[in-house]
Amino acid sequence: MLRLLGRRLRLVWLGLFLVFVAVAAIRPRLAAAQVPGGAPGAQPPRGGAAPPPAPASAAQPSAPADAAVGAQPGAGTPAQVAADAVESTIHLAPTEAELARGQPVVQVAIAGNRRVSTEDVLVYLGQTRVGRPFTPEGLARDVRELWDSGLFDDVEVDLTRRDDGVSLRVLVRERPSIKAIEFSGNKEIDSEDLTEALSVEIKTGTILSYAAIRRGVQKLRDKYAEEGFFLAEVSYEVKPERENQVTLKFTIKEHSPVTVRRITFIGNHNISDEELREVMITGQGGFFAFGTGGPFRQDAFERDVLVINALYYDRGFLAVQVATPRVMLTPDRTGIEVTITINEGPRFRIRSLRVYERDADGREIEPLGGRRALREMVRAKPGDWFNRAELAKDIGAIQTLYRDAGYANVEAAPDTQLDPDRREVDITVGIRRNQLVYFGRIEIRGNTKTRDKVIRREMEVEERQLFSETKLERSKQRITALGYFERVDISTEQGDDPQHINVNVDIGEKPTGTFQIGAGFSSVENFIATAQVQQANLLGSGQSLSLQAQISGSRRLVDVRFFEPYLFDSPFSAAVSVYNQLRTYTEFSQTSTGGSLTLGYPLIEPELRAQLTYTLENDEISSATNTGLGTAEERASFQRLPLYNLFNAGLTSSIRPALTFDTRNNQLFPTSGIYLQGSVELAHSAFGSENEFLRYRATGRFYYPITDSLVLKLNTEAGMVTSPNPQGVPIFARFFLGGILDVRGFEIRDIGPRLPLRESLDPNSLPIANGANIGGNLMYYQNLELEFPILEAVQIKGVVFTDLGNAWNLEKLYCNAAPASPHDVTNPCFSAERLLDVRTSWGFGLRWFSPLGPLRFEWGFPFKRLPYEETYKFEFNIGNFF
Template identity: 75%
Template sequence: MLSRRAKRLIWLWFALWFALCSAMRPLPAVAQPVPQPGAQPAPTPPAPAPSGEGGDEGGQGAPAAAPSAPAPGALAPGPQGTGAQGPAAGDAPEFTDTLPPTEGEQARGQPVAKVVIAGNRRISTEDISAYLGQIRVGRPFTPEGLSRDVRELWDSGLFEDVEIDLTRRDEGVHLRLLVRERPSIKAIEYKGNSEVDEEDLTEALSAEVKTGTILSYAAIRRGVQKIRDKYAEEGYFLAEVEFEVVPQKDNQVTLRFTIKEHEPVTVRRITFIGNNNVPDAELREVMLTGQDSLFNFGTGGPFRQDAFERDVLVLNALYYDRGFLSAQIATPRVMLTPDRTGIEVTVAINEGPRYRIRSLRIQERDADGREIEPLGGRRRLREMVRAKQGDWFNRAELAKDLAAVQTLYRDEGYANVEAVPDTQLDPEQREVDISVTVRRNQLVYFGRIEIRGNTKTRDKVIRREMEIYETGLFSETKLERSKRRITALGYFERVDISTEQGDDPSHVNVFVEIGEKPTGTFQIGAGFSSIENFIATAQVQQANLFGNGQSLAIQAQISGLRQLVDVRFIEPYLFDSRFSGSINVYDQLRIYDQFSQTSMGGSLTLGYPIIEPQLRASLAYTLESNEISTSTTSTFLGTASAVSVFQRLPLANLFNDGVTSSIRPALTYDTRNNQLFPTAGIYLQGSVELASKYLGSDNQFWRYRTTARFYYPITDSIVIKLNSEAGLVTSPDPTGVPIFARFFLGGIFDVRGFYLRSIGPRLPLRATLDENSPPISNGANIGGNLMYYQNLEFEFPIIDAVQIRGVVFTDLGNAWNLEQLYCNAAPASPYDASNPCFTFSRLLNVRTSWGFGIRWFSPLGPLRFEWGFPFAPLPYEESNRFEFTIGNFF
């Protein structure tokens, strides 16, 4: 048996031999009609152009279709293969010669007996047969049908070549289709892309070219344009893209794109034409295109097509809001500068006339078109729309007012209320008539309320924050408040509420889609100081314990001078009621410069909402045992000696200790959008703590505290925060307020840039009663009866993708002594900021600092790295201080 290669060589030899013989055959003589005298010779008809259809992207074309049947009146083959036509009467016989019919013509009409498909490897024979509609087995064979089927195969884009072998047999026509498949794309690679990620390029390319698909050069060229368009969106208009097809095994290829990004094209100038009433500056102010940023250094920023399209819409809206209802913004012209490094944008504007409001009428009509009394009366409805006769038309203000009208109706259950404005323009008078028709439609009730996405948090934790319930009357405001309350829990990174029609038009189903985030944090901090040596703090907190909405926190601190263990549990809905409860148990040892304090005890707190959910009242009871020591005290990390001189001076009453039993009523107003990481809202709290002998307390004092926190978002990611706290503590006991109940400031938790608890009144005492004894270094800090501090922060994103933010802050605060006993105990302090003798003028003597920091909302919790710089440090204070911890500030 001959191999396929040998058969092809034989077939090619016969084809060449037939072509050579045809070229050497003399052309047949064709009889020409005898021209009549004076007649013009008939023009020679042009030879028909050879038929043939090119293939895709320069590949081999399909075989030419067989010649079609002769037209009527044309020469037809005679019985012997000649083209003779019967002679007319009186004419001399004429003789012609034609080519013999092709195999296809000779097979015309015979049935197709067999069709064999060969050469396919990835594409199945059944898939190829689906393209063959005319040359199926059993059908009559025609050359035209063969041409159509071959064209269908070629147009599929799956093959580089299609060959046809035709053999006539007694039983019919045998056809053999030999195909050569195009390679498939094994992988797509990119080189030279540093400004656009591969993921973004693959996404842009996916509409045309993907891995695993058949190679198509036309699709690749379209993909190249997609990549250029992607770079143009990022401002890289000069980006060049080339591709290379690298063959691989198994008829596969690797498609490699090489990119030369060049420099981004920046906006050099924006020119407005036709803006006679709105200045250029106001138009540029609302545009993103051309806006400079911190990192563009005055270049005007890169040009982005998506931002530019948004700008055109914003410009239209600006003119409509100014009353130019006929304004038209033509398609802007964008041109490269001659050096091809910048873009000049020209925006043509046809402002048209500016319209004033001639009349404005708002009315409500029923389903039959009759005017009826609106909700709240006609006067209230008209007052909700602030526009009046003679004002310039403002579409944005009108839309805002109509939204308020719709909210009024939706809060009463009319979820499908319509408030459609109709404007009639009078170009000659430049006035507009506005008519607003309100149609309330039918009442709507809440149907099903479904919660989705909560894999950990139980449904009841979310439902109890919602102000709506199934079968309840629809209310848009309650729906929005429900979303805010769920978000304020701090358990979720995303809360989306959507509605759709229920089982009938009178019901609407509510779907709450949430995305949970980790609510457990492990907070840790560490540092060094010349006094405490190594300091370590740790806190484990779960804000959504077992998905029940409960909070459990365990805190521990340890150092050479400090030990603390604190456990706190909070139940926001005690026994599924509106009451909240919490319990706190602690055991702590603190060693200060002049004394040590050991406290062990706990507290119980009960709360209740007065105005749900913003205003709450609470009552806390605290019972603790305090022990003040002026001798050597041991901690887990070693032994520390708290050598106090107070025990030998008339200040020993500072160290009163014993049992403290107190109650603390408090009032809290909270509108923050998130309890853990707020970015908007207000937090206010005022409290009074009473420790009295009537409660069984050895120590007696009244302690007042107020806290005010404000959060104002400048943008979606930039927030200004203000925190302020004030406190006052007094005692009916002649010995004064015990030292553990007084106020000490300084450190990363109140006034940054200063050492921990170092701010406040100081007594310049000597070590003994002997006047010649050395003074206590820097004085003895005794804490204050009155304190105030505030923190102002400007928080902004640095790397949003990994939640790294920056902060710039300034702090202010001090503590003052109000008890004359300590003022008379020693000479006045040389520094007004730490003088123990109080006067109202000294309220202005506050300590101030500024600083900056980095915050990372890591999986372990929010990390804080902050550098503080006192504005006017005292001689014994540091000029700057770095501190870090894990945990939110306020």
């Protein structure tokens, strides 16, 4: 124990001795450092005070640097030598820029620039210009400005001091420009659309900027995300080209689009998930989505959030809050799950509703049409749930009432006061009509071919006339309906004074002349060859002239038509047609040569028109034809049938008054509106007609847009024809139904009354299979269709339909000619109960609005088909249906 203690004491003493020796060795150096006149090269202690300055009397002129270097030891005191050493260590020799400070800039030369002009470079040198005093700080700022411009990869400045000032030479190295932008791997989005998305950041011919490229890559990703391709990858490559240019190539990996797998709503207690999903575009797959929710589109999703807000406002939830939706990728990264949190808040009822008009001084006055009429225009009543959309619509109707009376600047802003405690809202609608406004100048712009009067006569407003909003909207509709223009925009602007509003009609013309030569095949007419020359806006006058020729297996046609919408600048319209037509049917053929003259007059512009048509036509009926594409088979058996009036022919001279009501938005391919027409055609010996008949015809077509692309259509047509002649109505004037033109799913012209006759007058001859179709005096058919898009980019649409119709015989002549038909729907003897005997069918089809015209491919399936009828009928044709 004592031995261990002694060993430890020896170690302690040894440590103390070593510390003493170390302190003794360092102490002289510390003392020398603290003396102001220490050894040469000594520095003052860090943070210590500087040595006191020498007395003023001891100041000496400083020696040149080279003299100081050559001094001998002992030339000064040790303190002076140390001070000189310290000073030579801190101070550096001044730079050329410092030496040039304050001297005038006499020259600035720019070198290295090829695309960027010298003047553009000098614009960035704001501080360093000829005539200004030179400063290094100003030069540094100018160089920074040049670099920040993004035009150069490198900037160097050479400075030369001269006797008269400073000369600067700025050497720049330009960044390359973008010669071309290329894309690869993009299949779902066209290169043009991607280029447009990039145009905000990058364009051909601009200077290459890597920061802009990185922003452009994000723009491309955003573009793909808008289309539902959230996993799209974008990379880029810069390829050098000649003359300091580059080609920028973007490589895209699109991957599969991300579809919406599920939409979850949280907090919606008063509106069901189904109702919310119905108003959303997101999550609604297309026709070929096969159960998926369709691709996710950011723009559509943002619209859906606004629509959900509007839906709640329309239900009275004025404090609703729709939180920022949460969008999450599924674990397999091929789908999206959307969660939308809704804080509905209370539902508000209307406590009071007041609609009144006040003048400029705020006093209440009698409104336009009276207080009662004005209040009745607002359908909401106290106690009803608040509905913003309905209120806005009613206020819009009030504003239209005032604007149609000339008060174009009417004000009708609703004011709502909420009572959250009682969950009620007070609505006040204050109206200020302001002053009357008249139309000023009406200027038409963009019509390089069409004459001004062709456009002005379609306008329902005139200069110096009281302003009318409804007339202005109808004017746009009428100009658009001409079909001469791709675009019609009507805008208003302040006139020369507050009482006048100028109207600008901006149009974009489109070609109105067409020359078409085509050939095709139809299940109705077999091979078809057509040629047509048409000018819908002849010499810009609004007149129409067309020449059409067609030949097929069942028709030969030559038709020349001329149409004048405003005869002698009057409201009357006139149309002239001259034609020669050969038509072949199953039972007979008809050759018609003649012409028609039609006069029209608008009863209610532009919806209701009256027309009167005179037709002079010579008809020839036979059982064998030649259309130029072959001779039809002889139908001698049908020619020998015991039908007295089967082949009546000769001259037909008739007049046909008609009324037409048309509100369709497009006459060729309508999606909304109504078309109604009723006519009576009289062919009588008093007009020189050899064929006599009275034919009534009524047509009704209705178009209802369920959505922007889903259209429900209904076509109905009824007709009746009678004759004072005992022999009855000529067969060419009777009604034959069946086929793609009226009731689909059946053979063409196969629906109607049939006679169970034999092939000839010989009682031993064979009976005609299934009877002879003789046509009817009375007919009705209807077509109900639902049209939907399939591939909108190439104008391919689908249709599902159901048809109904039949033709009935009213003449006793045919009823008594043969025994009754075994089928009620083909019985030639009429009674009121027979009106319920109709043929029905259903089917589906495709329609392609091709450059050659509308093509129809349709499959029809008859309900309750007869034994001799087929299970289904496929037909295709060229032309629109209705």
